[in-house]
Every structure is written in C-alpha cells, then in structure tokens.
Amino acid sequence: MGAERLETEVGGSRFVVFRRENKVEIYRVSREFMPRWGETRTKAVRAVEQTTGCKVRPNSLKGDVALMTARLDCS
DSSP states (O other), X not given: OOOEEEEEEXXXXXXXXXXXXXXXXXXXOSOOSXXXXXXXXXXXXXXXXXXXXXEEXXXXXXXXXXXXXXXXXXX
16 A cells, blocks of 8 residues: 555564655554553554654554554654
C-alpha cells in the first residue's frame, strides 16, 4: 500500500511501524501480559522517533495498546 515498514524494540516491547508521508501506524507485536496504556504509549512514541527520525505531533497519537496511529513532525 505504499507504506515503508520499519521494526524496532523499545524497553522489551517490539513494534512494527508503517510510515507513509507524515502518517504512521504503530503495531505492538510482542506478547505482553496486561500491558498498560501509559507505558505502551511512551514506548510507541520512542519507537516512532527511533525508526523515522521524526517527532510525533502533540495530541496526534490515537489507538490502544496493540494498534496506534499518529502524525509526524519532521521539520
């Protein structure tokens, strides 16, 4: 679908990030017992920043502990 596929691990959680222009979909692909939203969210932001080299736009991260979407700020 034209998206770049990127993979990384942050704090023991594995993520696959699909990037297309300034939009990303973030999938947590590691098995974890009862992951907490706040901790997973923080790891997902780091995963996006590590793989894309861009910052996540404030208030753009949406989703749950398994699948999230966000917009990038690459300025």
